[in-house]
Amino acid sequence: LHGSTARRLAGVARGGGDALRAAGLSVEGGVQPDEAASLNAVWSFALRRGRPLVTLKTASTLDGRTAAADGTSRWITGVEARRDVHRLRAGCDAVLVGTGTALADDPHLTVRDSADRSLPADRQPLRVVMGRRELPASAHLRDGEATTLQIETHDPAEALRVLHDRKVRHVWLEGGPTVAGAFVRAGLVDEVIAYVAPLLLGSGAAALGDAGITTLSLIGYSVPTFWIGQLLILAFAVQLKWLPGGSMTSPRRSYEGLAWWGDVGVHLILPAAALTLFLLHIDQPFGKLGR
Numbered sequence: 581l582h583g584s585t586a587r588r589l590a591g592v593a594r595g596g597g598d599a600l601r602a603a604g605l606s607v608e609g610g611v612q613p614d615e616a617a618s619l620n621a622v623w624s625f626a627l628r629r630g631r632p633l634v635t636l637k638t639a640s641t642l643d644g645r646t647a648a649a650d651g652t653s654r655w656i657t658g659v660e661a662r663r664d665v666h667r668l669r670a671g672c673d674a675v676l677v678g679t680g681t682a683l684a685d686d687p688h689l690t691v692r693d694s695a696d697r698s699l700p701a702d703r704q705p706l707r708v709v710m711g712r713r714e715l716p717a718s719a720h721l722r723d724g725e726a727t728t729l730q731i732e733t734h735d736p737a738e739a740l741r742v743l744h745d746r747k748v749r750h751v752w753l754e755g756g757p758t759v760a761g762a763f764v765r766a767g768l769v770d771e772v773i774a775y776v777a778p779l780l781l782g783s784g785a786a787a788l789g790d791a792g793i794t795t796l797s798l799i800g801y802s803v804p805t806f807w808i809g810q811l812l813i814l815a816f817a818v819q820l821k822w823l824p825g826g827s828m829t830s831p832r833r834s835y836e837g838l839a840w841w842g843d844v845g846v847h848l849i850l851p852a853a854a855l856t857l858f859l860l861h862i863d864q865p866f867g868k869l870g871r
Contacts, residue, residue, distance in 0.1 A: 630744065632674070632740055632744055632748050634763060635750070635772070636773070637753065637772075639657045639787075639817070640777070642780055644788075645781040645782075645787070648783075651784075657814075660817070661777075661814050664812070665775075668752070670703075672750045672752040674708050674748045674752065675707055675751075676754065677710070679711030679713040680758055681755050682715055687720060687721070688721075689726070690707075691703070701725060704725065704727070705726070706748060708730075708751075709731070710730075710733065711730075711759075734762065735766075737768065757788055760787070760789060761792075764793075770824065771822060772822040773819065774822065776819075778817075
């Protein structure tokens, strides 16, 4: 038998090799540790960092708006994008929003199948609300379709400690902008899934609130940078998966065992090219979209 990760996770995942040897099996350790870690990347990340992996999800227009000036946001993206969100939600342990989003949008935060049916409660991720404001009894988050936990803090690190203690290893961060900004400000966003629709609003809520970033002069230092790891063209949106990079001039090709979806090295050009390609593939002219 060949083992890979025990040596990398010494003090956490060990003893299995000794047990197998005692049973008379030949065991070789340290075989392709990076490849092995990528097979269970979220688990490996959580053990190394002592906290869950955080995926920030946004759905916005070309100019970064998540809602119009009157507050309406349904729907900026299309059916395929929403189905993709449910697919990715299903792979996470918890879905987190702030009390602002919970009170303003009254979301379900459940996982639904392709027929728009809610999955059984025991297959739903934990619904998490971060903040101190109380949710009304009539809120969808109190409907019993999935377990809901309110963490009464404004500190992302504290919220992640609570979730890690509950065996949560992957958090799907849905916002809103205030909570998203707090996680970015704390350096606790590990990847971004961004759905971008071919619309321009010009005003309305932004995808990201105050993240403590006041200048571009510190890009790659205090300003987080991300590199495209995946591109999907959907019916009414393009999905971009962003993974963290080292800096504008010295990108990291991978981190903590998390595998890249493609050997990419383009930070600014590919998003524009992807959106152009998307606009060329839509069924209707840009001016008719959304009518």
